Amino acid sequence: MRQTVQNKITNLKALAKGSISNSIAKRSNRIVNDNLSKSIRTERDAKIFRKELSIAFKLAKE
Amino acid sequence: MIRIDLDDTFDATTASEDLKRFTFNSELKDNTNLELHVLISEHPDPLLPNVFNLAFGPLGEDNEIDDAIAVRHKNINKVFSTILLFAITFLEDNSDKQYSIGIDGSDERRAYLYHRMFRYNNDTLMDSIVTVGVDWYVKLLRNGTDIERDSDGLPLFKPRPEPFDLNRKARDLYRYYMFSLNN
Numbered sequence: 001m002r003q004t005v006q007n008k009i010t011n012l013k014a015l016a017k018g019s020i021s022n023s024i025a026k027r028s029n030r031i032v033n034d035n036l037s038k039s040i041r042t043e044r045d046a047k048i049f050r051k052e053l054s055i056a057f058k059l060a061k062e
Numbered sequence: 063m064i065r066i067d068l069d070d071t072f073d074a075t076t077a078s079e080d081l082k083r084f085t086f087n088s089e090l091k092d093n094t095n096l097e098l099h100v101l102i103s104e105h106p107d108p109l110l111p112n113v114f115n116l117a118f119g120p121l122g123e124d125n126e127i128d129d130a131i132a133v134r135h136k137n138i139n140k141v142f143s144t145i146l147l148f149a150i151t152f153l154e155d156n157s158d159k160q161y162s163i164g165i166d167g168s169d170e171r172r173a174y175l176y177h178r179m180f181r182y183n184n185d186t187l188m189d190s191i192v193t194v195g196v197d198w199y200v201k202l203l204r205n206g207t208d209i210e211r212d213s214d215g216l217p218l219f220k221p222r223p224e225p226f227d228l229n230r231k232a233r234d235l236y237r238y239y240m241f242s243l244n245n
Contacts, residue, residue: 001154001190001244005068009151012084016077034115034166036238037107039198039221046109053162053194053223057242060192060225 064142064175066183068190071144081152088141091134096120098141099127100148105164113240114152114163118145142179150190153243162194162242173235180226180239192244193226195236 040046072086075097084100098118105113122128135141149163167173180193187193198219201210210218221238230236 005147005150005190008068008071008147009154012074012077012148012151013081013155015074016079016081019077019079034164034238035168035198036113036164036166036196036221037105037110039219040107040109043109045220049221049223050110050112053240054160056194056223056225057162057192060194061244 063182064179065139066143066146066179066186067139068143068147068150068186070140071147072140074144074148077148081148081155084148086144088133089136091136093136096133100145101127102149102152102163110164112159112161114161116145116149116163116165146187146191149241150243153191157243157245160242162240165239167235167237167239170235173237173239174232176239177230177232177235180241181228181230181232184226184228187241188244190244191241193239193241194223195226195230196221196223196238196240198222198237 040049072088074084074086076085077083082102085097086100087095088098090096097120099121100116100118102114102116104111105115107113117127117129119127119129119131120133122131153161153163165172165176167176180187184193199222200217200219202208203210212218223240226236226239
């Protein structure tokens with residue numbers, strides 16, 4: 001990650017530290033039972049998906 | 063076309079201590095300012111513990127983020143660059159936890175926007191994040207003609223993630239988009 005972005009992240013963390021955030025948004029009003037959730041029906045489905053997702057991210061980094 | 067430049071972002075006006083909630087102001091085309099809220103929240107499905115949702119928009123009358131409202135930003139590139147920077151900050155702060163942020167592509171307009179954004183800004187974004195696209199697949203049964211179906215007779219689709227294919231055009235959208243820190 002280049003330094004300019006890292007610097008921005010550092011600044012954001014400083015802003016966040018000890019923040020008494022006045023942000024009152026708690027959630028979005030969008031539908032939360034999304035299609036990914038609908039396609040994962042069991043713990044077994046989830047385990048396979050998590051493993052495949054991990055592999056996909058690893059491949060994406062190559 | 064959204065052009066991402068993480069060096070050109072709005073300043074956050076607030077940031078929560080857990081880096082899941084941010085606010086910033088965007089200037090609109092009518093020269094007024096609009097406060098935008100960004101919220102990174104745990105995916106509600108307990109089977110997806112390390113997946114987070116990303117929502118952004120102004121607050122509606124119910125004090126929740128209205129991410130469906132159409133807003134005419136003066137600099138849409140800067141708006142999306144800012145939102146992505148906040149998301150990257152959250153991921154970076156949790157770099158030991160393999161978190162990812164997911165975007166449901168079921169909304170055609172939203173999926174089109176994100177697909178093009180990830181596709182055309184890959185060189186810029188890969189310095190910070192990697193992107194995965196998810197398709198739905200259905201099992202072909204051994205008779206060679208039928209597919210696996212659920213109890214309602216609907217195709218029993220399952221998610222298949224893959225590294226985002228940069229050759230995949232926007233007319234062939236993924237069903238779900240996910241990104242994680244490139245570390």
